[in-house]
Amino acid sequence: MPNNYINRTIETKLDEMYGNFPSILITGARQSGKSTVLQYIANTKKENINEVSLDDLNERTMAIEDPETFLRLHGVPLIIDEFQYAPNLLSYIKIKIDEARKNEMFGDGTKVGTLYFLTGSQVFETMENITESLAGRVGIIDLYPLSTREIYGLKEDIFIPNIDLIKNKQPLKYEYLDNVFERIFRGSYPELYKNTEINIETFFSSYLRTYIERDVRKIINIQDEPKFLKFISSLAARTGQEFNASDIAKDVGIDSETVNKWTGVLSNTYIIFLLQPHMNNNVGRIIKRPKIYFMDTGLACYLTGYVSPETLQKSSYSGQIFETYVISEIIKSYTNNQRDPKKHLYYYRDNNGREIDLLIIDGDNIYPVEIKKGANPDKDAIKNFNIVKKFEMNSPNGCVICLTKDIHAINENNYMIPIEYI
DSSP states (O other), rough: OOOOOOOOHHHHHHHHHHHTSEEEEEETTTTTSSHHHHHHHHHHTTOOOOOETTSSSHHHHHHHOOHHHHHHHHHHSSSEEEGOOOOHHHHHHOOOOHHHHHHHHHHHHHHHHOEEEEESSSSHHHHHHHHHHOOSEEEEEEEEOOOOOHHOOOOOOOOOOOOHHHHHHHOOOOHHHHHHHHHHHHHOOTHHHTTTTSOOHHHHEEEEEEEEHIIHHHHHHSSSSHHHHHHHHHOOOOOOBBOOHHHHHHTTSSOOOHHHHHHHHHHHTTEEEOOOBBTTTTTSSSSOOEEEEOOOOHHHHTTTOOOSHHHHHHHHHHHHHHHHHHHHHHHHHHHHHTTGGGGEEEEEBBTTTTTEEEOOOOOOOOEEEEOOSSSSSOOGGGTTGGGGGGGBBOOOOOOESSSSSSOOOEEEHHHHHEEGGO
């Protein structure tokens, strides 16, 4: 492997699965590093693994029209990249796995091991086909682009803002505001760190073109590509805000049903994450709309027209993109450690305008979290934290994630935490 490979947190889970599941599936955004991490694992195991991408039209045609010959031609073990283009392959993979299992049990006893490694960038179609065809035969891992801890080579645990855990956590190196916004502007796709000379605007322009042609058109029939680009740009301008389909529909010039459909596409291809509100019977009149977060801040900045970290930092967009960066990093900490963020991460807002940016649930504990771009937020940042008392859960402490240099107590139960600890 090249020496500029960036180790991924999911390698630990992949290593556990390797040899114990007859097939392994990694789902994630296009160019998030799915194939690369599989190649790395194969290299560390010193096993010769074939690889084929169904982005290749010739390979895709054979996989669709003659799947049995396709599998025989490439042998095992085999990495099949973007396998969702030929979902009929799964039935034939199941047959191959079952034959190998039968041979292990009643034949020459050869251990099945891992025969197929699959990657896909369309979660809903991918998971539906997997559930039907490979139930009990596949280990599944989600992968977003790089987390900041992966970029800097630090251990990545799930982010739980328990102050005792935070104080024992190794922080990232402290960086000034300019450096933070340079990282936010660049985003987190591996190619931008493997090739630091690449033009960021060129990269995202090509990325969008490929994404629309190979993912979006496969899922929905887009007759007006400029309108879809306007839609995704409109959504990027709203990152960190509540999802309101009718407002977006008016902005783009489409109906709300189309907005909902296209938003689902972005969510199911890992471009955005919809953070759900926390529902509790003891609290009435809660806003039920999710909040939109782009999972790559660089892509969001490109879509909203920012051309440099300096202009981004000085803009009115800086607060919401900073919040997006923090939330996306926390989401990655959960998915990278095989924990479902949708079961642990929420936000709160009621009809009285009281809001908490993030609620993190860990067992019976709930942690209120506010996110502020400044270095010294005042006590107003925690003014709504007492709402969590109504949830009838333990609340060991709350925190404000901000640009402070060190951990500081706001009061006996709440703390300012530098972003270097996420």
